[in-house]
Amino acid sequence: GGFPEVATLVRVALKNRIFNKGTLMRLKDFYDPHSEIYTIKDEEGEEEEEEGDRMPADANNEDGPKPDTEKSDTKSLVKRKKNKRLPPIWPLRLPRVLVLLTRQLFQPFKRYTEQIMLNGTYLLACATTRKSVGRSGEEGYDESNPNMNTDLHIALAEEKLVKKLQEALLEALKICNSDETITIAGLHRESPGMKQLMKLIKKHPPISAGALLWIRDVYQDSRFQRGSCFTIGVKTLLYLIRCCGRSHPLQRSQSFLILTQLLAAKPEAVSPTKVLELKKYMIDEMIILMQLGYVLPVIDFMKRSAVAGSIDHSLLRHFVIRILQCAVPPFSQDFIDGINGFLQTPSCTRALRAGQSPVLQRLIQSFRVACIDQQKKREDEKRKMKSRINIKETAKEKESHSNSKKNDDPSSATPKETIRLVPFSTV
The missing domain is CATH 1.20.970 (Transferase, Pyrimidine Nucleoside Phosphorylase; Chain A, domain 3)
Incomplete structure (x- = not known):
């Protein structure tokens, strides 16, 4: 779509299996309709000071302003649109890109800078919210073309939805990455953090997908297994998986995949008896998925x-x-x-x-x-059903046989109507 640098940035991120700070910042500039890429700054001119604004020179002060008129250094900046097209959104919607970006953001026990979180959540919100077509009625518009650039006006109109989802993602990440969450009080189902996370999971599919990856990584982490909140925490994590499967039918396969990975995991820091008991809860969650149709x-x-x-x-x-x-x-x-x-x-x-x-x-x-x-x-x-079909077939055969007999019998034939011709003179 005229943005080869976007493809290069995505390829490098997939190769390195991480979106670094510079890549996220550059991609955010490309997909943000308010970025400087789509605006240019023109110098309109320099304003002269009015006579009333001039200060008289002090006789004792050699550094004071001279009586001659001086031009001010302030310059008015006027912004106008430079490009009316944004790059296509489909590179961000590639499954590998979505999984890599979501896993990086929802990685537990990992602390990123605020700028990385802002840029990453913005790109994830764009990928799941923004349309990938131009304006209908324009020349060259093709809704089925995946390489269609996003129109700038559409991107600006959808910016509220993107910002709303970005705020929800940041709120969910704040809960998942908090040190207070991985505690006995934080992992309790009735804790404020878990209640808010459940609401966000039920409302936003991207947060639900990220929470599933976060649950798997938390369960497999040795620090969580050695902690005193392991038993209570696993039950809460399984309940979060249930919320994902119930709220978003398209994520039931992913929920089941996470359950199979948890069932196959072997926590070394936990006793086998306790692990076996927890795996029965995982079987129960699979049964709930079966009740939902999976x-x-x-x-x-x-x-x-x-x-x-x-x-x-x-x-x-x-x-x-x-x-x-x-x-x-x-x-x-x-x-x-x-x-x-x-x-x-x-x-x-x-x-x-x-x-x-x-x-x-x-x-x-x-x-x-x-x-x-x-x-x-x-x-x-x-x-x-077979007997009904046979009865219908025999009835049809009898009817056809009787009709054939009537056609062969000349006495049963209906007499032809005779038409009497009247002379024209009589008429």
């Missing part, structure tokens, strides 16, 4: 984990109990096939045999009975 990926993940033997038997039993308690017929065929395939894996079979309980046996038995009944109902419906 079903088959969760079942597929648990099946692959059971086949690979990378998950504890107690977690497999907990997953079976929780999912069979929540599932209500009628079930889809994909769900039945997925659950049956999961239950038939060797690891799951051994886990169920090792921890047999009346509740678990009753749930599995009721699920199988419900599947059998549902299969019978489907077969009955198919038979009824």
Whole structure:
């Protein structure tokens, strides 16, 4: 779009895997419609002092102003627009760029300067708010063209939305990067910081995406694992993941990915018993995602984990109990096939045999009975449909056969109408 330096800056940032201070500042200048790139300063002239403003020279003061007129050094600056086009917004919307920028801003235990935070949040707000097209009706306007430059008037009109999102991002980052947050009081669900962060997560998808990355990095950090707030903090972090999945359906896959990474993590500074207990809470969050409609990926993940033997038997039993308690017929065929395939894996079979309980046996038995009944109902419906189709086909055949007989019988043919011609003279 006529801004090759933007592409160079983005390439360098992706190569170095970080947006340094200079890169953020330069990119912000390119995408900010109020920056000096889009304005030029003209010197209008020099103003002369009026006679009333002149001070008389002091006889004893040789440095005083002379009676001759002197020109003032003040210059009036007039700003006028230099360029009416901003660079295309799509370079900032590349998935790699968005992930890199979001991860850099929401990195826990990392302190950046205020200028980096301002420039980074502004670029992230632009990428998620601003339109990427020019003005409709102009010559060369093409809405489907991704290289279309953003019109300056559109960028100025959308500046309020960008600034509003930037303020929300700065507020969320202030909570996430605060030392008071990673404490027992700060990680409590009812703390003011967590309440405000939950509100921001529910309202703004970019903050929700950044919070998911922040949660993963906090959980995997050894300083957090060694702290006394680990148990309380993990429950609050899992609740934040639930808020992300419920508020933004498009981020449920990302929420599930973060849960799988937390489930696979092995905190060395925490006892195995406590880790196993916390992983059951993670399984519960996966069940909640299934209740929200994200079903088959969760079942597929648990099946692959059971086949690979990378998950504890107690977690497999907990997953079976929780999912069979929540599932209500009628079930889809994909769900039945997925659950049956999961239950038939060797690891799951051994886990169920090792921890047999009346509740678990009753749930599995009721699920199988419900599947059998549902299969019978489907077969009955198919038979009824086939019988209805056969009845309709036989009725059509009888009707066509009777019509063919009528056409072959000459007596049944309708007599032709005769037209009597009247002589013209009589008329």
